[in-house]
Amino acid sequence: MYIEDVKDQMNLPESVRIFDTTLRDGEQTPGVALTVDEKIGIARKLDKLGVDTIEAGFPAASPGEMNSIGRIVELDLDANTCGLARVLKEDIDAAIDCGVDYIHTFIGTSPLHRRYKLKMSPEEIIEKAVFGVEYAADHGLKVEFSAEDATRTEFDYLLDVYRAAEDAGADIINVPDTVGVMIPRAMNHMVSRLVDELKVPVSVHCHNDFGLAVANSLAAVEAGASQVHATINGLGERAGNAALEEVVMALITRYDLPLPVRTTELVSISEFVSRLTGVRMPPNKAIVGENAFAHEAGIHVHGVLEKAETYEPITPEMVGHKRRIVLGKHTGANALRSKLREYDIEMNEEQFCTLYEQVKRLGDKGKRITDADLRAMAVTILGKAAREIVKLEGIAVMTGESVMPTATVKLRIGDEVKTTSMTGVGPVDAAINAIQSLVSETADIELDEYNIEAITGGTNALAEVFVVMSDGEGNKATGRSTREDIVMASVEAVLDAINKILSLK
């Protein structure tokens, strides 16, 4: 609605090309290094996603990098395969040797880069840029030229550099906001002027140092930029680059620009890249985060159940995500009723009120309530499994410097009383091993997560243990206990989760 009001003030291109640099700038994320096979896997997924260009790496960086890029070239993908090179013969030769059809060559142009890094005069930099572009173009490659740190370069000089690169044969001029210093309005102004002055398409490469990479990229598109550099999950140097999933979804759904991107692949590629790079997304990450389509607040859930658009700007299916209704402190009755319907649990009004109060009480204690927790509570209220199926009758632990930590546990399981002793790496591990050994005859329940936290300070601090356990049939439950004694807190938390799972059977 409001976007339409301002669209005629924009100089939107007919379409925007997506230049993915996950494998180059994305791999520059501190601590990230991908193997050849991992790079190939990501390249295949990017191609399936439908990006226009894959910047596969920096060939001159190492023989391993050349090998990866060469192997990606051999895949003969639909996307262009690009290599980054300084405006140096050896860098461009390395890219040519990899067989890429597209070179992205660059040189720093800002006073800082000229004076302190390159130690070159403005004229020398133009000379080097022209050499690099001509040398790559003479080898029949598509050439994209970047003035590194363009957004801190004097405009008239920047234009001289870009015009010289254009005259030397550059097919695309890229504007890097190398240290993410721009704000959207300034980016729009700068790119407008460049689009007016240059003959070839203008592209942008925005960094996220102030969290503005996506906003600045969109501001550049509004000014006529027809290509955006982006990375999956916003990976990249320092705070990263513009996140591809955010740029793409904004361009398609906010600007109505036709991009040939298979958006339903976005969550899958985000998870894949996250797994291979070890860079986990925060739950509230736009588009692909775990919570991007999760709702807890009662008023929201009520709205979403009536009509999803009330609290969702796009459907989760559009990006390959799933809607989740989460239970907790903010749950409302409508959400609870819908969960009960989902699990075919029928309750009378009184039972429902008891359950609702329990959910609120647990939420107030900061408890995460899983669906299994809810089902167990519901089953208990319905009177079907109000029993403590597994009950602790006794426990003794022994630990020390030269003794093997050992726990002897006595449990009542149904009508039977069983005892066993087990060892472990410590007394907690030994106690949990003993419980699992005794319960294994009844059900195969695994410990998936174990968390311990001291609530207050000092050696007599209250320890809060939180566990997640599951059985082979997909039943999952959490268990929690708070005690001064961490062994007892652990034992109670484990028994809590085990009883919830057993009561579901």
Ligand SMILES: CC(=O)SCCNC(=O)CCNC(=O)[C@H](O)C(C)(C)COP(=O)(O)OP(=O)(O)OC[C@H]1O[C@@H](n2cnc3c(N)ncnc32)[C@H](O)[C@@H]1OP(=O)(O)O
């Ligand atoms: C903003 C960006 O993301 S730029 C891309 C960053 N990516 C990388 O750096 C890729 C990984 N890099 C590497 O493996 C190495 O830095 C290499 C192989 C590229 C170069 O290694 P080295 O030759 O040992 O040089 P080193 O990295 O120490 O310094 C960079 C050199 O390149 C020069 N240089 C930097 N940019 C350019 C450029 N665009 N054109 C020409 N020369 C440049 C610097 O002045 C410096 O030269 P000097 O060694 O004569 O002082």
Ligand SMILES: CC(C)C(=O)C(=O)O
């Ligand atoms: C090479 C260029 C485009 C770059 O990565 C940057 O300036 O951030």
